[in-house]
Amino acid sequence: MDVDQSRRLRIFGGAILVAMCFAFVGLIGRLVYLHTFDSRKLTRYVRSQQIGYTILPGRRGCVVDRHGRMLAGTQNKPSVMADPSMMGDIGTVAERLAPVVGLDEGVLLGVFRKNQHRRFCRVRRFVEPVEADAVRALSIAGVFVRDEPQRIYPSGQPVGPVVGFVGFEGRGLEGIEKQFDGHLGAKDGKSAAVYDGRRSRRPIWLRDDLSCPPKDGGHVMLTIDLVVQSIVYEEVRDAAESFGARYAVGIVMDPNNGDVLAMAQFPSYESSFFAEVNPGVRRNLAITDAIEPGSTFKPFVASGALAGGVIDPGEMIDCRNGVHYFGGQRIRDTKPKGALDFVGILTYSSNIGMGFVGERMGNEMIHDIVRSFGFGRRTGVGFAGESPGLVRSLDTWTSYSTHSVPIGQELAVTPLQLVTGFAAIANGGTLLRPRLVRGRMDSSGDAVEMWTDPEPVRRVLPEAVARFMRERALVQVVKEGGGRRSALDDWQVFGKTGTAEVAYDDRAGYEPDAYMGAYLGGAPASDPALVAVVMVYRPVKKLGYYGSKVAAPAVGQILKRSLSYLQIPADVPADVPAGDESEWPAA
Amino acid sequence: MIQSRKTPPGTTPHATVLVVIAAALMTVGVVMRASTAAELDQSLTGHFAWNGPVMRQLCFAIAGVCVMLIFSRIDPVLFRWRGIFLFQPAFWMLLVAIGLLVCVWVPGIGHESHGRHRWIHLGPVGFQPSELAKLTLVVGLAAFLARTRKRHANEPPDMLVPAIAIGLLCVLVGIEDFGTAALLALVGAGMLVAGGCSFKAMFAWVIPAVGAFVYLLLEHPYRVKRLLTFLNIWKDPKGDGYHAVQSLAAIASGGWAGRGLGAGISRFDYLPESAADFVFAVICEEAGFFGATVVIGLYIAFVYFGLRVVRSAVRNNDLFRGLIAFGMTTVIGFQALINIAVVTVVAPTKGIALPLVSAGGTGLLSFSVAVGLIAAVDRSTRRAQSRTVVEEVEEDERVPVVNVEPVT
Numbered sequence: 005m006d007v008d009q010s011r012r013l014r015i016f017g018g019a020i021l022v023a024m025c026f027a028f029v030g031l032i033g034r035l036v037y038l039h040t041f042d043s044r045k046l047t048r049y050v051r052s053q054q055i056g057y058t059i060l061p062g063r064r065g066c067v068v069d070r071h072g073r074m075l076a077g078t079q080n081k082p083s084v085m086a087d088p089s090m091m092g093d094i095g096t097v098a099e100r101l102a103p104v105v106g107l108d109e110g111v112l113l114g115v116f117r118k119n120q121h122r123r124f125c126r127v128r129r130f131v132e133p134v135e136a137d138a139v140r141a142l143s144i145a146g147v148f149v150r151d152e153p154q155r156i157y158p159s160g161q162p163v164g165p166v167v168g169f170v171g172f173e174g175r176g177l178e179g180i181e182k183q184f185d186g187h188l189g190a191k192d193g194k195s196a197a198v199y200d201g202r203r204s205r206r207p208i209w210l211r212d213d214l215s216c217p218p219k220d221g222g223h224v225m226l227t228i229d230l231v232v233q234s235i236v237y238e239e240v241r242d243a244a245e246s247f248g249a250r251y252a253v254g255i256v257m258d259p260n261n262g263d264v265l266a267m268a269q270f271p272s273y274e275s276s277f278f279a280e281v282n283p284g285v286r287r288n289l290a291i292t293d294a295i296e297p298g299s300t301f302k303p304f305v306a307s308g309a310l311a312g313g314v315i316d317p318g319e320m321i322d323c324r325n326g327v328h329y330f331g332g333q334r335i336r337d338t339k340p341k342g343a344l345d346f347v348g349i350l351t352y353s354s355n356i357g358m359g360f361v362g363e364r365m366g367n368e369m370i371h372d373i374v375r376s377f378g379f380g381r382r383t384g385v386g387f388a389g390e391s392p393g394l395v396r397s398l399d400t401w402t403s404y405s406t407h408s409v410p411i412g413q414e415l416a417v418t419p420l421q422l423v424t425g426f427a428a429i430a431n432g433g434t435l436l437r438p439r440l441v442r443g444r445m446d447s448s449g450d451a452v453e454m455w456t457d458p459e460p461v462r463r464v465l466p467e468a469v470a471r472f473m474r475e476r477a478l479v480q481v482v483k484e485g486g487g488r489r490s491a492l493d494d495w496q497v498f499g500k501t502g503t504a505e506v507a508y509d510d511r512a513g514y515e516p517d518a519y520m521g522a523y524l525g526g527a528p529a530s531d532p533a534l535v536a537v538v539m540v541y542r543p544v545k546k547l548g549y550y551g552s553k554v555a556a557p558a559v560g561q562i563l564k565r566s567l568s569y570l571q572i573p574a575d576v577p578a579d580v581p582a583g584d585e586s587e588w589p590a591a
Numbered sequence: 592m593i594q595s596r597k598t599p600p601g602t603t604p605h606a607t608v609l610v611v612i613a614a615a616l617m618t619v620g621v622v623m624r625a626s627t628a629a630e631l632d633q634s635l636t637g638h639f640a641w642n643g644p645v646m647r648q649l650c651f652a653i654a655g656v657c658v659m660l661i662f663s664r665i666d667p668v669l670f671r672w673r674g675i676f677l678f679q680p681a682f683w684m685l686l687v688a689i690g691l692l693v694c695v696w697v698p699g700i701g702h703e704s705h706g707r708h709r710w711i712h713l714g715p716v717g718f719q720p721s722e723l724a725k726l727t728l729v730v731g732l733a734a735f736l737a738r739t740r741k742r743h744a745n746e747p748p749d750m751l752v753p754a755i756a757i758g759l760l761c762v763l764v765g766i767e768d769f770g771t772a773a774l775l776a777l778v779g780a781g782m783l784v785a786g787g788c789s790f791k792a793m794f795a796w797v798i799p800a801v802g803a804f805v806y807l808l809l810e811h812p813y814r815v816k817r818l819l820t821f822l823n824i825w826k827d828p829k830g831d832g833y834h835a836v837q838s839l840a841a842i843a844s845g846g847w848a849g850r851g852l853g854a855g856i857s858r859f860d861y862l863p864e865s866a867a868d869f870v871f872a873v874i875c876e877e878a879g880f881f882g883a884t885v886v887i888g889l890y891i892a893f894v895y896f897g898l899r900v901v902r903s904a905v906r907n908n909d910l911f912r913g914l915i916a917f918g919m920t921t922v923i924g925f926q927a928l929i930n931i932a933v934v935t936v937v938a939p940t941k942g943i944a945l946p947l948v949s950a951g952g953t954g955l956l957s958f959s960v961a962v963g964l965i966a967a968v969d970r971s972t973r974r975a976q977s978r979t980v981v982e983e984v985e986e987d988e989r990v991p992v993v994n995v996e997p998v999t
Contacts, residue, residue, distance in 0.1 A: 009736075009787035010913070014905045017785035017917045021898040024924045028891045031928070034935045035880055038842055046843030049828070049836070054844075054856050200631075201860035208631060208859060 055211060056199045061153050062190025062218030063447075067167050067180055069230040070263070070442050075159045076167050076181065076275065080151040082136035084127040088116045090146030090204065097144055104138045105131060130154050153190075157275040159230060162237035165288040166228060166267050166440070168388075169278040178278070178286055180441070182388045184224045187444055193218030220447035227263035227442045232256050235565045237268035240538060243558040244270045247521075248544035253290045253419045254558065256536045256566060259427035259526065261458040262436035264385070264420075265534070265566070267291075291385065294393040294416035295541070298504025299353045300522045300551065301412030303473060304425055306350055306361060308373025311469045314364040317346045317476075321360050328356045330407045335359050350477045351485035353501060355411045362410035370409050371398045376464045377425040378435050379417050384461075385438045393417045412504060423537040425464075426524045429473050430498075430532035433465030434458075474498050479529050486552035490525050490560035494574035495567055498532075499525030499559060501551035506542060517545045523555035527563045528575035536562050605900050606966030610659050612893045613962040616947035617652040617955065619874070619886060624648040624950050627858045627866040627873055644866070644950065651952045655959035662963025666971045667915045670730045672738035681731035685756060688727040691720035692763040709767050721764045721771045722957035728760055728775055729782065729918030729961075736786030737911035750792040753783060758803060765807040769814055770933075770941030772807060774926055776800065781921045786914055821939035834869070835936045837862045841872040842883075842935065849879025866950040868942055871934040886948070887931065894924045900969040907972050916968040919961040923947070 038046070067076035084105050091097045094116040102109040105128045112127065119125035129152065131139070136149045155170045157163070168179015176185035196214035197207040236254040244252035256266040267290045273281040287293065309315045326340025339352050349357030362370060374380065380395025394416035401409075408414045420438055428435040436458050443454035465473075478498035481487040486501030506518035521543060526535035540554040548554050628644040639645055670680045694711055695701040701711060711718045732753055757779035765772030783793055808814050816831060824832035824839075841857035844850065855876040858865040865873050875883045897920030904913035923946045930945045932938040944951060946958045 009910055010905050010908060012787040013785045013910060013913050013917060014902065017781075017901055017905075017913070018898060020781050020785060021894050021901070021917070021920060021924065024894050024921070024928060025891050027928050028887050028894070028931075031931045031935060031937070032884055032887055034937055035842065035875070035883055038839065038935065039847060039880055042839065043843050043846070046840050047846075050840045050844040050856075053840070053861070198856055200856075206631065208856065 053201070054198050055196055055214065056205060056207070057214075058195045058197070060193035060195055060218045062192050063153060063220045064155065064170070064174065064190050065188040065221035065223040065445075065447060067184075067188070067224050067226060069159075069226055069228045069233070070265075071229065072225070073159070073230045075163050075226065075228070075230070076155065076157050078153045079156055081130045081154040082133060082149045083129045083152045084131055084136070084139050085148055085150050086116065086119070086125050086127050087123050087146045087148075088120050088125065089123055091116070092145065094120070097147065100142060100144060101127070101139070101147060104142060105135060155276070159233075160274050161272045162234050162268055163228065163230070164273045164275050164278075165269055165286065165290075166226070166233075167275055168288075169275040169286075179275075179288060179388070180224060180226065181275075183386060184441075184444070188221045188224060190221040191219035222447055222452065223445040223449065225442045225445065227258075227265065227439050228267065229265045231569050232566045233266040233268055235569070236266035236536075236562055237270065237272065239558040239562045239565075240268050241270040243538060243540050243554060247540055247547045247549070247554045249540045249554070250542040251289060252538065252540045252558075254536065254538045254562060255290050255419055255423045256534055256562060257423050257427050257438065259430035259436075259532050259535045261456070262424070262427065262438045263442065264438055264440050266562075267420075267440070287389065288387065290419040291387050292389045292391050292418070294391045294418045294421075295520055295539070296415065296504045296507055297412040297417045297422055298502035298520065298522065298551070299355075299412055300422060300500050300502030300524045300537075301415075301417070302350060302353065302358055302410065302502075303429060303478060303500050303524070304377050304379075305358065305365070305370055305373060305410040306346070306477070307429060307465050307469055307473045308369065308376075309361045309365050310346070310472065311373070311465050312365060312369050314369070315346055315361055317472065320345050321349065321357050323349070323354045323356045323360075326356070328359065330359050330363070331403055333404050333407060335407060335411075347477045347480050350500065351480045353481075353486060358410040359407035362406045365406075365410075367398060367401045367406055370406070371395075371401065373464075374409065374415070376435070376462065377421075377428060378461065379415065379421055379425065383418075383420055383424050383438045385420060385440050387440055390420075391418050393421050412502060419537050419539050422522075422524060423535055426526065426537065427535045428464050429470050429478075430526045430535045431470075432467045433463055433470035435461040435464045437461055474526070474532065475529050478526075482525075486550070487523070487525065487556050489552060489556040490523060490563070492527065492560060492564050492567075495527040495563065495572070496529040496575055497525055497527040497560065497563060498529045499523055499556065501556055503549060503551045518542050519545065519549035521549050521551040521554035523551045523559045525556070525559040525563060527567060528572065530575040533570065533572045534563060534566055536566075538562070605896050605903070606663055606969040608896050609893065609900070609962055609966050609969070610656070610663065612889055612896070613659060613947055613959070614652075614656055616886070616889055616893075617655055619889075620870070620948040620950065620955070621645070621649050621652050622852065623870050623873055623877075623948065624866060626853045626855065626877060627870065627950070629853060629858075631859075647952070648950055648955075651955045655947075655955045658956055658959035659963040659966065662960050663966035663970055665963075665967055667912055667964055667967050668971070670734055670915070671911050672734045679734070681727070681734040684723075684727040685731050685760075688720060688724045689759065689763060691718075691723060692760075695720060695767065719951075719953040721768055722953045724760050724764055724775060725771070725778070725922050726957055726960060728757065728779055729915065729922060731756055732779065732782045732786065733911055733914035733918055736782065736788070736914055750783075750788055750796065753779070753788075754796050758799070762803055762807070765803075766810065768942065769807060769811075770929065770943035773804075773941070774922070774929060774943065776804070777925050778918060778921050781925075782914060782918050785917055786910075817941075818939050821936070824936060834863055834940045838869055838872040838934050839936055841865075841869075842875040845876035845879045845883075847880045849875070849877050849882055852877050864942075867944055868930065868949065869934055870949050871931055871945050874948075875934075890924065890927045894920055897924070897965055900965055900972070903976070904968055904972045907976055909972060909975070912968040912972055916965045919965045922961055923958060 064078045066074055068074055098109050098112040102112050139149050166179055168181040170181050171177045176182040193216045196211040198209055199205045199207055236256055240252045240254040253269045257264050269289050271285055273285055320343040322343050323341045326337045328335055335355050337354050337356055341352055344357055374395055380393050382390050382392045405414055424438045439455055444452045446452050482491050482497045482499055487499040490497050490499050502522040504520045505514035507514055520541050522539040524537050526532045536559050538555040538558045543549045543554050625645045673679050709719055735753055761772045761775050820831040824835040828836040841862050855873050857876055858873055862869050900916045901913050926946045930943050933940055944954050
């Protein structure tokens with residue numbers, strides 16, 4: 005009987021087993037520690053490795069014209085994607101895939117190599133459904149087809165510069181797309197799922213609590229009427245092409261509410277192919293580029309003179325037969341005339357006559373009326389990159405300004421400012437905020453905000469003055485003056501031509517043989533429904549450069565076609581004797 | 592004694608408790624197997640098919656309970672030291688264990704899994720000889736240490752034979768399975784300490800033991816790497832630190848209450864060996880801290896009742912049975928301890944299963960034998976005690992129990 009050994013087993017054996025129990029308790033302590041102190045870091049890690057997200061792309065809203073015709077929209081189009089890490093041999097994959105997606109095998113191999121350690125790369129964006137089916141039919145591991153939202157611009161070139169475009173990342177970079185990016189832009193949703201740990205990452209179950217649905221973008225309705233827009237685009241294109249102009253711009257506005265019905269330029273571009281055009285062409289020139297207006301500016305100063313009472317419509321002014329020196333500044337007229345009344349000065353676009361008018365008004369009055377018509381400040385149309393034009397402050401005006409500003413020199417205006425000012429003359433003297441956007445709708449198409457009522461900025465002219473300008477002076481321009489080529493059979497057009505020399509960008513003075521021919525017109529004179537401007541910039545001189553030749557016919561055509569389309573009733577020309585009506589058979 | 596007076600002969604409360612605890616742990620194992628074996632694209636009938644992993648584990652658990660009950664009826668005295676060398680059951684067990692450990696390397700019989708030679712396949716039955724090595728070690732050491740008792744009174748038992756036996760088993764197992772070798776060394780050392788070996792003599796064996804472990808460590812470079820990785824598992828969470836990080840991730844994602852049985856995610860190819868070596872992490876994930884504490888509590892209870900059995904055997908002056916119960920308890924306790932320490936990243940990663948819970952038949956059955964033997968010790972001890980009490984024996988010697996073999 006060995007008591008010693010039994011004691012050892014009792015004491016040491018017992019001690020070992022008791023220690024073991026304490027070690028187990030210690031491991032419980034370890035678990036407590038893990039849950040208390042390391043839990044946050046570990047659960048974050050678990051989340052990052054177990055939960056995967058699938059982006060659910062939201063749909064960017066549409067840009068539509070005033071009648072809901074689509075100018076910009078979004079459609080889903082298949083794209084070919086790849087996960088190079090899932091491919092067996094990237095060489096054979098490239099070899100098989102290349103002919104189907106129409107890419108060079110080497111290029112494809114390069115794409116795969118570059119993204120070898122990524123789980124995702126784009127092989128080709130936006131393929132045709134037939135190609136997508138062909139790729140699916142190959143069923144290569146690691147190559148798949150997924151729909152991606154593609155921005156489409158069904159209306160093409162006519163509206164390109166107005167609508168603008170969206171970059172590859174889906175953000176608006178120009179035009180309305182940029183201006184209303186926040187409203188149009190969709191918010192992508194995501195679908196969260198728990199994935200297994202394999203390379204192929206199978207989803208196990210969805211985590212609705214971490215998922216959110218996509219939020220589609222709202223829509224924007226423009227005041228543009230696509231038909232009028234197309235008319236203007238065509239006419240402007242024809243004008244620019246037939247006179248070899250660098251560019252031409254045309255705007256049509258409803259003078260009664262300030263809605264821009266059309267705003268086109270040539271050369272233009274298709275928004276879908278924005279990347280292929282020169283950034284200089286991407287600008288909406290009607291809003292972003294200010295140039296010296298020339299004689300088209302005369303009606304604004306002249307109406308200011310009438311309103312200010314410094315000239316009487318019946319008063320005759322001696323126009324010095326074509327040449328006059330105003331304090332050393334030589335001013336010429338293209339059509340030398342002797343004495344002209346107020347209407348005559350505008351009809352024959354006499355620079356000398358306007359010089360005298362300017363002298364009577366004085367700088368301050370000229371400046372006031374110019375600013376009053378909204379020149380030298382942004383119109384508030386709401387378009388990214390709008391130019392305020394250039395009207396220098398009164399204290400920098402010299403005695404030359406007195407004769408230069410009335411004939412549209414020493415300042416720069418945008419085509420939009422010009423037509424907006426002209427609309428004020430046309431509608432009886434109220435300057436309205438020009439509008440390009442008619443309203444905003446949410447993603448389901450319900451209106452969020454609509455702008456339909458006219459938004460007066462200020463009254464610029466008394467009704468009578470505006471009426472006189474429109475129905476007498478500017479009608480006379482069309483009947484006898486430079487606007488003859490814009491005359492229409494059914495509607496009485498009123499307008500004003502202008503031919504400006506192109507000023508140097510970087511220094512004083514004018515470039516030789518560089519002109520801008522412009523025409524401001526509206527119809528019908530009795531109750532104007534439309535006003536329009538066409539500016540033809542740098543036409544080839546020998547083909548013609550006067551506004552009356554290069555721009556007036558275009559405005560005539562624009563008005564004719566647009567008024568027909570809008571079903572504006574013809575107004576009988578004023579000089580048709582009233583008795584003619586009796587010849588109509590009685591109803 | 593008072594307690595045993597109340598206990599009718601033949602009933603064994605400690606043994607019953609131990610079997611119930613073991614059965615509870617096996618049940619946990621079956622439930623976790625049902626959870627970890629679930630596949631996404633599997634039907635319920637496929638999941639619980641007769642040849643499926645869940646039913647397989649259930650069958651093994653039922654077989655394990657049967658094995659426990661059978662072995663609890665076998666008096667461990669069967670394995671005690673016999674006078675004649677060739678009749679030593681322990682000697683033959685050792686021989687068989689060593690033979691099987693070598694067989695692992697024989698092509699056609701040995702089977703490679705995860706790049707390690709740990710398995711023997713005989714037809715459809717797979718078998719891990721290292722499991723037998725654990726039982727052999729305990730039985731052999733108990734027999735040897737109890738045998739030396741009477742040879743020279745108050746003299747510590749001889750160290751040479753047990754040290755060589757431990758060393759041989761450790762090295763043979765350790766070539767392919769470092770974790771189990773460490774467990775064998777731990778259990779062996781524990782038994783030498785508890786069995787009455789001289790500390791001085793044991794100290795002399797420390798140097799060769801350390802040498803052997805360093806050799807086993809350096810033999811496979813991945814062991815050194817694992818050891819270094821353990822120091823900073825976040826250095827390469829997707830490479831070397833992957834097991835540890837995934838294990839902690841599973842534990843943490845369970846939180847206090849757990850994700851719910853079957854709702855774990857880490858078993859979907861995140862946590863390697865989620866059904867076997869890292870099943871405790873899945874328990875933590877699905878049953879939470881509280882469930883994991885219950886499992887640990889079961890092990891504590893098991894060790895506690897094992898200790899009670901040891902003590903009652905000692906009280907009965909039955910060294911051999913006491914050492915058997917002690918050894919078997921330490922095998923299960925130490926292995927559970929090491930496994931949970933690995934899973935909770937207290938110890939570097941080794942391939943070692945959670946006793947009675949992890950998936951796998953060999954382990955389950957051999958641990959059932961171990962539990963059965965502890966129960967048998969308790970049973971026979973009680974029977975001896977009750978007989979002593981009932982008969983009110985005058986003589987000092989307890990005849991059926993005490994070793995009367997002459998010195999060989």
